[in-house]
Amino acid sequence: MAMHGHLTPPKPGEELTVTFVDKEGEEHEFQVAQGDNLLDIAQSEELEMEGACGGSCACSTCHVIVESDDMYDKMDEPDDDENDMLDLAFGLTETSRLGCQVKMNKALNGLRVRLPSMTRNLQASDFSGAKKS
Amino acid sequence: MAVLGSGPAGFYTAYKVMSSIENAIIDMYECLPVPFGLVRFGVAPDHPEVKNCQDKFEEVASSPRFNFIGNVSIGKDLPLADLRPHYNAIIFAYGATKDRKLGISGEDRLKGIYSARDFVGWYNGFPEHQALAPDLESGEEAVIIGQGNVALDVARTLLSDVDSLRKTDMTHYALDALSKSKVNRVRVVGRRGPMQASFTIKEVRELLSLPSVSFDPIDPALLPPNAAKLSRSPKRLTQLLARGSSHPASQARKSWSLDFFLSPRSFNASKARPDYLSSLTFLKNELNGPDIFNSSATASPTTREISYPTSLAFRSIGYKSEAIDGMKDLGIDFDERRGIIPNDLHGRITSLSEDGTRIPGLYCSGWVKRGPAGVIANTMEDAFDTAESIAKDWENQETFLSGTNGWDALQGSVATKSLRPVSWDSWKKIDVAEKERGKAKGKEREKFANILDMLGVLD
Numbered sequence: 001m002a003m004h005g006h007l008t009p010p011k012p013g014e015e016l017t018v019t020f021v022d023k024e025g026e027e028h029e030f031q032v033a034q035g036d037n038l039l040d041i042a043q044s045e046e047l048e049m050e051g052a053c054g055g056s057c058a059c060s061t062c063h064v065i066v067e068s069d070d071m072y073d074k075m076d077e078p079d080d081d082e083n084d085m086l087d088l089a090f091g092l093t094e095t096s097r098l099g100c101q102v103k104m105n106k107a108l109n110g111l112r113v114r115l116p117s118m119t120r121n122l123q124a125s126d127f128s129g130a131k132k133s
Numbered sequence: 134m135a136v137l138g139s140g141p142a143g144f145y146t147a148y149k150v151m152s153s154i155e156n157a158i159i160d161m162y163e164c165l166p167v168p169f170g171l172v173r174f175g176v177a178p179d180h181p182e183v184k185n186c187q188d189k190f191e192e193v194a195s196s197p198r199f200n201f202i203g204n205v206s207i208g209k210d211l212p213l214a215d216l217r218p219h220y221n222a223i224i225f226a227y228g229a230t231k232d233r234k235l236g237i238s239g240e241d242r243l244k245g246i247y248s249a250r251d252f253v254g255w256y257n258g259f260p261e262h263q264a265l266a267p268d269l270e271s272g273e274e275a276v277i278i279g280q281g282n283v284a285l286d287v288a289r290t291l292l293s294d295v296d297s298l299r300k301t302d303m304t305h306y307a308l309d310a311l312s313k314s315k316v317n318r319v320r321v322v323g324r325r326g327p328m329q330a331s332f333t334i335k336e337v338r339e340l341l342s343l344p345s346v347s348f349d350p351i352d353p354a355l356l357p358p359n360a361a362k363l364s365r366s367p368k369r370l371t372q373l374l375a376r377g378s379s380h381p382a383s384q385a386r387k388s389w390s391l392d393f394f395l396s397p398r399s400f401n402a403s404k405a406r407p408d409y410l411s412s413l414t415f416l417k418n419e420l421n422g423p424d425i426f427n428s429s430a431t432a433s434p435t436t437r438e439i440s441y442p443t444s445l446a447f448r449s450i451g452y453k454s455e456a457i458d459g460m461k462d463l464g465i466d467f468d469e470r471r472g473i474i475p476n477d478l479h480g481r482i483t484s485l486s487e488d489g490t491r492i493p494g495l496y497c498s499g500w501v502k503r504g505p506a507g508v509i510a511n512t513m514e515d516a517f518d519t520a521e522s523i524a525k526d527w528e529n530q531e532t533f534l535s536g537t538n539g540w541d542a543l544q545g546s547v548a549t550k551s552l553r554p555v556s557w558d559s560w561k562k563i564d565v566a567e568k569e570r571g572k573a574k575g576k577e578r579e580k581f582a583n584i585l586d587m588l589g590v591l592d
Contacts, residue, residue: 052513054185059510084335087366088508094365 007036007044016104019112020047021067034106038064038099038113049115055100057081060089062099064113069095074107091116134523135220135539137207137457138227139163140170141512142499144190146224149520151198154527158198160220160540164206165260166555166587167563168194170228172509173580174259177286178301179293181577186509194557200540203555204588210552211543213459219542221533222523223463225474225482225497226516229452229505235278239400240448244268245410246400249277249287249449256290256307263304263582269314272444276413278397279449280323280330282508285340287447288319292346292387302571302578319389320441324418325432326355326393326425327374333508334370340389341378347385348378355393357426367428394418396434400446414440452505464492474501480519481526494534496523559591566590 010016010033019029020042032041039062042049050061063086066072072095078086082101086092097113104111134150136143139161147159167173169187176183194201207213216223232250240246247267254262275291277284290298295312323330341348351374357363360371374391382388395415403411417439418432454474456467466485468475474497475489476482482495498519499512507515527533547554555563563581570579581587 050189050513052186052189052509053182054188056182056185058180058182058185059508061510061513080338081335083369084333084338087334087369088510090514092365 007040008033010034016106016109017111018104018108019110020045020064021112021114022047023115023117032104034104036104038062038097038102038104040100041104042099042115047115049099051100057085057098057101060085060098063089063091063116064097064099064102065091065093065116066095066097067112067114071108071111072097075102089116134159134222134224135216136161136224136226138170138225138499138501139168139190139201139203140226140228140499141172141186141509142228142501142516143170143224143226144168144186144193145513145516146226146496146498146520146523147199148189148193149517150224150523151193151196153520153524156198158200158539160200160202162205162207162211163201163203164209166204166560166584167581168201168203168560174254174257175283176257176509177253177289178257178303179289179298181301183509186513199557201555201557201560202540203560204584205547205552205554208458208460210550211547213457214462215543215546217463217534217536219536219539220494221536222494222496223534224480224519224523225457225495225501226499227454227457227501229454229472229500231453231455232448233451233453235397235448235450237397237399239402239410242408243400243402243410244408245271245444246446246448249279249283249447250452252287252290252447253283256303256311258304258580258582260582260584263306267310268445269310269316271315271409273315274318274320274441274443275316275445275447276320276322276441276443277447277449278322278413279447279451280321280332280391281449281451282332282336284321284447284449285332285336287449288321288389289336289340289343291316291319292340292343292389294344299574300576302576302580304580304582305574306582316445317387319387320392320443321389322392322395322397322415324394324396325430326420327351327370327391328357328367328426328428329420329430329432330391330393331506334366334373337370338373341373341376343380345380345384345386346378347380347382347388349388349390350377351375351391367426394420394432395439396432398438401440410444410446412440412442413446414438452500454501454505463495465495471504473497473504476502477522479522480515481522491531493532553588555588555591563587563590 015031039051039055052061053059082098136147150157232248251262255265356371360368398414398416401412416434417437420430454472475485480496481491483489498516567578
């Protein structure tokens with residue numbers, strides 16, 4: 001019952017490769033088209049990524065971590081709106097991005113991103129000082 | 134399973150339970166005829182994108198394994214104990230229905246003091262608060278006590294050009310009242326400093342960017358001296374606050390300020406108008422070291438007082454969950470002090486006794502589980518966590534309640550009580566009617582703020 005984005009398949013010869021590493025450490029490699037954003041890709045492939053605000057850069061549920069600094073530097077800088085949301089994300093890193101704001105292009109061919117494990121961080125920070133179960 | 138509450142906590146829990154337990158059937162109870170809780174009644178009308186999570190909720194509700202039972206209040210219309218024989222699990226996700234009070238002199242007596250929660254409910258068409266009729270015409274100043282995002286929502290509502298709100302789903306009566314508002318100066322007051330405030334940077338940035346609204350510069354001594362050395366979030370916030378607004382006070386119609394290190398001490402009236410607020414007195418606070426820029430630094434009051442004249446004040450120091458009548462019968466000891474249902478931190482409701490044993494089949498999710506804080510993304514993660522607990526317990530064949538037949542069995546007893554449950558299809562009729570009303574005014578939606586009007590659509 002997941003909501004699937006409907007992505008147009010890449011034209012032969014123009015496939016770009018992107019790899020998602022999920023919370024369990026499992027790798028998922030996909031061939032995608034230029035212009036697809038990471039949230040749409042993840043949702044159309046049924047990965048666990050929510051996109052609560054529907055990809056409008058108003059929440060942090062599509063937080064991804066870019067594995068290599070080089071790749072991160074090849075992306076356009078996040079704007080204030082995206083950075084403001086990232087500041088609320090769990091497990092924020094120096095190479096964190098919102099999936100809905102990262103569009104695939106030739107320079108990003110071979111991109112690898114990790115999906116952060118959020119639940120545990122939430123529990124730990126929200127109940128700091130509380131009785132441990 | 135029964136889910137009590139149809140806000141983000143209820144829906145995200147239902148969603149995850151339904152996708153992890155094949156054949157799970159969810160009956161979602163909601164005391165109002167309309168769903169979505171604070172997405173409908175809390176999220177600011179000028180933040181429509183935040184409400185996009187409703188798309189997901191619609192998708193959940195369209196499942197044949199999901200029933201919406203609106204307009205039935207568990208604990209009032211239907212005793213909680215009546216649910217027990219009909220479900221394997223009951224999930225409490227009803228959020229925080231009250232707000233915290235200051236407990237200072239004048240708070241309950243003087244006119245002109247409003248709860249921010251009520252005010253937000255008022256402009257969002259929450260039936261309980263639609264008749265609030267806040268007096269925005271007696272004075273030019275407003276003081277908001279508290280510096281969370283609700284406080285900033287109230288500030289933004291008061292400071293925005295009302296024409297910029299007309300296309301939103303803000304209720305017509307609120308737009309009308311705001312168009313007559315005389316308020317042109319808003320103070321947002323907090324107990325601690327800028328680095329301890331609970332607002333998020335996005336909300337501050339929005340306020341600083343409001344057209345024709347100026348911002349009193351923050352004393353640089355209150356901000357960390359070496360912003361560049363801070364970690365990412367405090368660094369960005371410090372830089373934003375230091376930069377302030379680009380709208381000079383001389384050209385602004387309205388202005389606002391963040392006032393720090395102040396604890397409210399009393400609401401005062403003047404001799405001429407003894408029933409009306411005329412000023413607010415605060416005690417100056419000092420932050421306790423060693424690091425006053427640490428986000429968890431605490432404040433201590435001094436003996437110095439400061440008063441601000443104002444005829445309008447909003448209390449915005451947090452929400453609070455309450456127990457539901459009949460919880461005791463299920464063995465739940467609501468934690469009044471923390472305002473939550475005792476649980477194992479993962480949503481399994483536990484007894485308050487030393488061993489904290491799990492009470493079979495009872496779960497909680499969202500604000501009633503962890504306290505009223507955070508944005509929808511936090512509640513989503515929290516709801517997923519509870520759903521995971523339920524799925525794990527089910528898989529491990531832990532004890533659940535042994536009830537059967539859910540709503541099918543309960544419907545009969547509801548009918549004899551002359552209650553009028555609202556199904557999802559009925560809600561969709563109300564939804565369509567609201568959108569049509571809005572269309573006529575060029576708005577996304579014109580909400581019904583009155584329960585009888587909502588039900589009137591179904592006659």
